[in-house]
Amino acid sequence: MFGKLTLILLGSIPLSAAALELRETGRYDLNQPASLDYDPTFCGLWIANEGPEAVLVTLQGDELRRIRSDLFRIKAIAIEGDHLLVGDGFGLLQRVTKDGEPLDAPFGLSGGAADTEGIAVTANGTIVTVEDDPERLSWFDAEGRLTARVDTMTLTPPLSEAQGIAIDPRTGHLLIVDDWEGSNSLYEFTSDGQLLAQANLLEFGTDPEGIAIRPGSNQLFVAFDGGAEIVTFDYTPTLPEGASALPPGADCMMF
Numbered sequence: 001m002f003g004k005l006t007l008i009l010l011g012s013i014p015l016s017a018a019a020l021e022l023r024e025t026g027r028y029d030l031n032q033p034a035s036l037d038y039d040p041t042f043c044g045l046w047i048a049n050e051g052p053e054a055v056l057v058t059l060q061g062d063e064l065r066r067i068r069s070d071l072f073r074i075k076a077i078a079i080e081g082d083h084l085l086v087g088d089g090f091g092l093l094q095r096v097t098k099d100g101e102p103l104d105a106p107f108g109l110s111g112g113a114a115d116t117e118g119i120a121v122t123a124n125g126t127i128v129t130v131e132d133d134p135e136r137l138s139w140f141d142a143e144g145r146l147t148a149r150v151d152t153m154t155l156t157p158p159l160s161e162a163q164g165i166a167i168d169p170r171t172g173h174l175l176i177v178d179d180w181e182g183s184n185s186l187y188e189f190t191s192d193g194q195l196l197a198q199a200n201l202l203e204f205g206t207d208p209e210g211i212a213i214r215p216g217s218n219q220l221f222v223a224f225d226g227g228a229e230i231v232t233f234d235y236t237p238t239l240p241e242g243a244s245a246l247p248p249g250a251d252c253m254m255f
Contacts, residue, residue: 029228032228035048035163044064059214068100078119126139126142209225
């Protein structure tokens with residue numbers, strides 16, 4: 001399947017300098033990958049699989065370390081500064097070091113957060129989450145207080161089973177995967193939740209659960225539960241008319 005290309009731009013979006021584009025560059029087996037984030041310090045991926053541990057692997061899937069938290073499971077994971085933010089999928093989060101040492105006690109999200117499937121953290125410390133029951137995209141401050149929310153079922157097309165979320169630090173765009181029970185697609189949003197594009201992922205795999213971005217190489221990682229695989233892509237974001245190509249972001253710090 002190497003070299004497959006997906007290119008899509010929603011008809012309601014004005015002509016762009018670049019549309020959302022994915023080209024598969026590789027894949028490897030990995031059991032039950034539920035949530036991902038890219039760590040430039042280790043040039044690796046943090047992966048949560050809904051068990052009590054999260055694992056750090058190289059970009060080729062070789063294990064580097066495992067960590068635990070005070071949560072009964074780790075359903076979602078994100079880099080927050082020089083530590084990790086993990087979630088149990090039921091609205092509780094905890095900050096831990098990359099060695100798994102708790103930095104504070106678990107805390108809850110306000111606004112009735114429930115089935116939290118994915119978390120990401122913006123450059124200014126805002127926590128962004130996706131839920132699939134009810135279907136919501138939400139923004140919280142660092143203490144977990146709700147600041148904004150979008151009902152993703154009101155979108156066209158609707159986003160009914162959001163799982164993983166990543167933020168491109170170069171654009172602030174939100175990248176969210178919708179699993180097999182939804183549209184089996186990747187959605188791209190502006191930083192404030194305006195839908196830009198949707199790309200169907202069925203040609204690459206089924207039941208996408210997690211997503212991460214390596215901006216220094218325009219590399220995107222999508223975890224598929226169907227087949228238990230991580231698939232890697234060359235990624236081009238949607239850009240406004242007249243915009244130049246994005247420069248690379250920060251890359252692996254260990255090299």
